Amino acid sequence: MEAETLREIVSENRELEQKLTKRNEQYIFDLKKSLVAANLSEEAQTLALHEILPQLVDGQKSGITARQLFGTVSARTEAILNKPEELPESTPFLMWLDNALLLFGVMSIMFSIMMLWSKGKTQPMGILTLVLASMFGGYVFYLMYKYVYQYDRPGMDKSKRPGWLKTGLILVASMFLWIVVFAGTSMLPTVINPVFDPIIVIILGGVAIGVRHLLKKKYNMRSSLAR
Template identity: 30%
Template sequence: MVADESNRQKNAGASKKQAELHKQEVTVRGGKFDGLTKRNEDYLFRLSKALDEKGLAYEDKEDTLDTMYAELKEKQKQGITATRLYGTVQERASEIIDGPKKKREEPKPQKFWVSALDNGLIMLILFCFMYALLGFFGSSKQSQSNGGWITLLTTSVIAGIGLAYFYTAMLPQNLNKHKHKWVHMTLATLVLIIGWMGLFYLVALIPTSINAALNPIVYAVVGVAAFGVRYYLKGKLGFQRFLR
């Protein structure tokens, strides 16, 4: 008996819901958008008016509204409203007139070797101009203490590779792979700093007779040449970083 009473209550509740749903689907105006809920019907009438104000051709407007009408009759059975499906009336009208907005494409990350070459050239340019300025305006001891051509080339290569590694490690898709992002960021930074310091220490062991400082004019010429190479490769390889 208890089970029968429970089933009767469930059936009564279901019938009540169906009746309410049927009541919602009785349109105010009838005819053109018959069968839609009051809210969806009103949406299409307001959209029709908005399209008239925007000057859309009558045939195009009717075709669009007929398509939306058929789609809404199916979707509203799932409780989906026109606003949820299409956005506001003004947004939908603008989309019909102007076409759907294109999503802005995010720039793709550079390949590792491209990023390494890019950053390596940047460091070469900066160091060349720095050495040139110190050579022109500093003392001879200062110029020699800056290191020679081996220091310049090695630093640029390692800096390019190191920074490419760092930028790659900091990409959102790579950071999201790690549960503790700050730990990953700290480790990537430490690897870069320790590697760079270790390089300077090893290069400093090279005798100055081999790793000799160049004439400041040579540094300036190399810096200008490196800038020209990077400017040319920027269009070919799509460098994304500094010195644009």
């Protein structure tokens, strides 16, 4: 964590501690001693207190004590020490990649099954169309997350949400371009946009979904529609 950010958290912690009742103040004092005895780093202690203090101050309004909220000092210390390691937040590139792989997998399987079911009566989808449509569609879904869905997550500052007019124009324009990419590439000659056997395309789609699953576990790839 950056030093400036850590200093801000330390400052916020101090301000919150000044608002504690005597009983809660003693609880935090004992908790700090317990965390020091457990050899927890100063940064980890600061972050742990930053999670606890706002809840304590808020609970005081209803007469709820630290012990009622978090149990004994030893129990809270144990919970802090054994807290699961949080994975880093997914980056825009990984979110786009997650979307693109999912779209490629779903479209490849869906269109190929439709083609097999209709016994060749359905217009075949070229591999270039599937790839480019998946890549561009993945970015469209990322924009939906960036301008809409991320602000529905718990703890997000909804005051930073862009205006609905700006959001609507961006999403409508990107959706239109996505359709243009889809339609434009489908008209390309098969030399540039070859059509593979539906079974092969289904296999490629399955591989894309499998790769997505592995990457999600390794890199904490967040889906754009996740809240």
